[in-house]
Amino acid sequence: MLTQSSLCLVSWKRFYVHLAGKTNGAHQSWVKKFGSIGQTQVSSPTNGEYMLVFCPVVSRVGTDIGEALESAEKNNPGGKPIILVVMHHTFNPDHVIAESRRLVNNPNVHLTVDCLIYEGELLKCHRNDIAWSEVQKFLGVSQNTGISIWKLCWSCLTYVRNRPCKVALICALVASGDEDEEAATVSWKRFYVHLAGKTNEAHHGWVKKFGSIGQTQVSSPTNGEYMLVFCPIVSRVGTDIGKALESAEKNNPGGKPIILVVMHHTFNPDHVIAESRRLVNNPNVHLTVDCLIYEGELLKCHRNDIAWSEVQKFLGVSQHADISIWKLCQVFLRWFMWLGDCFMWFLLWFMWFSLWFVWFLTKCWSWLTYVCNHLIKACVALVSYLWSRCGEIMRWPTTRQLPP
Numbered sequence: 002m003l004t005q006s007s008l009c010l011v012s013w014k015r016f017y018v019h020l021a022g023k024t025n026g027a028h029q030s031w032v033k034k035f036g037s038i039g040q041t042q043v044s045s046p047t048n049g050e051y052m053l054v055f056c057p058v059v060s061r062v063g064t065d066i067g068e069a070l071e072s073a074e075k076n077n078p079g080g081k082p083i084i085l086v087v088m089h090h091t092f093n094p095d096h097v098i099a100e101s102r103r104l105v106n107n108p109n110v111h112l113t114v115d116c117l118i119y120e121g122e123l124l125k126c127h128r129n130d131i132a133w134s135e136v137q138k139f140l141g142v143s144q145n146t147g148i149s150i151w152k153l154c155w156s157c158l159t160y161v162r163n164r165p166c167k168v169a170l171i172c173a174l175v176a177s178g179d180e181d182e183e184a185a186t187v188s189w190k191r192f193y194v195h196l197a198g199k200t201n202e203a204h205h206g207w208v209k210k211f212g213s214i215g216q217t218q219v220s221s222p223t224n225g226e227y228m229l230v231f232c233p234i235v236s237r238v239g240t241d242i243g244k245a246l247e248s249a250e251k252n253n254p255g256g257k258p259i260i261l262v263v264m265h266h267t268f269n270p271d272h273v274i275a276e277s278r279r280l281v282n283n284p285n286v287h288l289t290v291d292c293l294i295y296e297g298e299l300l301k302c303h304r305n306d307i308a309w310s311e312v313q314k315f316l317g318v319s320q321h322a323d324i325s326i327w328k329l330c331q332v333f334l335r336w337f338m339w340l341g342d343c344f345m346w347f348l349l350w351f352m353w354f355s356l357w358f359v360w361f362l363t364k365c366w367s368w369l370t371y372v373c374n375h376l377i378k379a380c381v382a383l384v385s386y387l388w389s390r391c392g393e394i395m396r397w398p399t400t401r402q403l404p405p
Contacts, residue, residue, distance in 0.1 A: 011051075011082075011111075011139070011140060011141065012141075013040070013050040013051050013082075013140065014039065014040060014041055014050060015040070015041050015042075015043050015048060015049045015050045015051075016035060016040055016041070016042060016043070016049050016050065016051050016052065016053045016084075017042070017043050017044075017045065017046040017048070017049035017051075017052050017053070018032060018042060018052075018053050018055070019046075019052050019053070019054045019055070019072070019073045019076055019077075020055050021054060021055060021056045021057070021065075021068065021069030021070075021072050021073060022055075022056065022057040022059060022065070022069070023057060024055055024057050024088060024118070024121070025118075025120065025121035026121045027057075027088060027118040027121050027122060027123060028055040028086070028088075030122070030123045031053070031055070031086060031116075031123075032053075034133060034136075035053065035136075038137065038140065038142045039142075040140070046076055046077055046078075046079075046081065047079070049081065050081065050082075051081055051082040051083065051084060051111075052073060052076075052077055052081055052082070052083045052084070053083075053084050053086065054069060054070070054073045054083050054084070054085050054086065055086050055088060056069035056070075056085060056086065056087050056088065057088040057090065057118070058087060058088065058089050058090070059090075062087070062099075062101055062104060063104045065087075066085070066087060066101060066104055066105060069085070070083070070085070070105070070107050070110065074107075074109070077109070080109055081109070082109055082110075082111045083107070083109050083110045083111065084110075084111065084112045084113075084114075084136070084139075085101075085105065085110050085112070085113045085114070086114055086116060086132070087101040087113065087114070087115045087116070088116055088117075088118050089115060089116070089117050089118070090117075090118055090119065091117055091118075091119060091124075092119045092124075093117075094117065094124045094125065094126035094127075094128075095126070095276070095278075095279075096117055096126075096128070097275045097276050097279070098115055098117075098128070099273045100113075100115060100271075100273050101113055101115050102114075103273070111139070112135065112136065112139045114131075114132035114133075114135050114136060115128065115132060116128065116129045116132045117129060127307070127311075131303070131307065135303075187227075187258075187287075187315065187316060187317065188317075189216070189226040189227050189258075189316065190215065190216060190217060190226060191216070191217050191218075191219050191224060191225045191226045191227075192211060192216055192217070192218060192219070192225050192226065192227050192228065192229045192260075193218070193219050193220075193221065193222040193224070193225035193227075193228050193229065194208060194218060194228075194229050194231070195222075195228050195229070195230045195231070195248070195249045195252055195253075196231050197230060197231060197232045197233070197241075197244065197245030197246075197248050197249060198231075198232065198233040198235060198241070198245070199233060200231055200233050200264060200294070200297070201294075201296065201297035202297045203233075203264060203294040203297050203298060203299060204231040204262070204264075206298065206299040207229070207231070207262060207292075207299070208229075210309060210312075211229065211312075214313065214316065214318045215318075216316070222252055222253055222254075222255075222257065223255070225257065226257065226258075227257055227258045227259065227260060227287075228249060228252075228253055228257055228258070228259045228260070229259075229260050229262065230245060230246070230249045230259050230260070230261050230262065231262050231264060232245035232246075232261060232262065232263050232264065233264040233266065233294070234263065234264065234265050234266065238263070238275075238277055238280060239280045242261070242263060242277060242280055242281060245261070246259070246261070246281070246283050246286065250283075250285070253285070256285055257285070258285055258286075258287045259283070259285050259286045259287065260286075260287065260288045260289075260290075260312070260315075261277075261281065261286050261288070261289045261290070262290055262292060262308070263277040263289065263290070263291045263292070264292055264293075264294050265291060265292070265293050265294070266293075266294055266295065267293055267294075267295060267300075268295050268300075269293075270293065270300045270301065270302035270303075270304075271302070271303075272293055272302075272304070274291055274293075274304070276289075276291060277289055277291050278290075287315070288311065288312065288315045290307075290308035290309075290311050290312060291304065291308060292304065292305045292308045293305055
């Protein structure tokens with residue numbers, strides 16, 4: 002059975018849609034998204050390779066999911082794999098929901114995602130972006146395609162021109178689909194780190210990330226443009242956040258803006274947490290993100306990827322852009338491999354043509370020899386005839402006799 006954390010092991014292309022409730026047409030947006038990545042909707046479950054089940058939540062999540070899968074199984078006699086989309090109706094794009102996959106035990110369900118809808122439309126929110134990203138990852142669809150080589154080269158030249166002393170080359174790799182991305186809301190470059198508790202050095206991972214996008218750590222809050230506050234949770238989230246901000250304000254006489262990183266200690270990378278920003282009312286806090294840590298290290302999990310993505314977006318850093326010289330080499334290496342493939346195909350075609358030509362000569366040599374001999378003889382005869390005629394014409398004026 003495939004798991005949500007596994008690599009792409011599927012090559013499905015045809016899906017059948019099963020509605021387990023009234024979606025008011027909100028599922029059509031999902032169907033269009035699937036069509037945009039090469040998936041095809043079929044009209045019968047027997048013709049599909051998997052089922053796309055939409056489960057709008059109207060009562061309790063667990064109960065509705067159970068009823069949705071029960072109705073789907075009645076329409077799925079072959080036991081085909083299922084992608085389950087749980088739809089939560091709300092007008093709040095920041096609505097916090099627990100991941101529904103923890104409530105799914107059906108072995109036919111290979112992927113479960115949650116999305117927010119309102120009045121028959123998908124909300125434009127981070128939760129829906131996460132859900133679609135998980136679907137793309139599961140189906141093995143690249144989320145960063147359509148790279149423009151011209152934009153790549155221009156961005157590299159611009160970066161080198163503006164930062165000639167950088168040892169590590171970082172270029173802006175802009176995806177063609179992100180041209181309408183919002184401009185940076187802030188232009189901060191220097192930050193001061195404030196630890197509101199014991200992080201066991203887990204905050205160093207964050208500091209390195211900030212340094213990798215051109216941010217500089219300073220040793221004094223007066224020299225920084227903003228504060229980066231780390232709040233490890235040891236008791237209740239609200240209480241710890243309040244104490245962390247209180248201690249940060251004592252070290253922030255100028256009332257500089259704050260980016261708050263709330264650190265939750267757990268060994269489970271799929272640990273579900275409510276977003277802490279709903280508990281923050283301090284006007285100096287411009288961004289609040291949550292992350293998972295364990296034994297002084299950041300966990301490699303989706304929650305931490307989301308947090309870092311939010312920081313990059315807030316600071317106006319392209320989330321497709323900050324690649325190292327190694328990744329740049331990988332891009333060009335792919336192009337050279339493609340050129341190598343083209344050369345190999347040309348070489349194979351040339352060898353096939355050469356073999357075919359040799360075979361043709363071998364089979365038709367006697368016929369070609371006969372034709373060539375006769376053509377040569379005909380040409381020699383024609384030349385001899387023309388030569389003799391030319392000689393006669395040239396001798397005619399001297400040999401003709403005058404009339405009596």
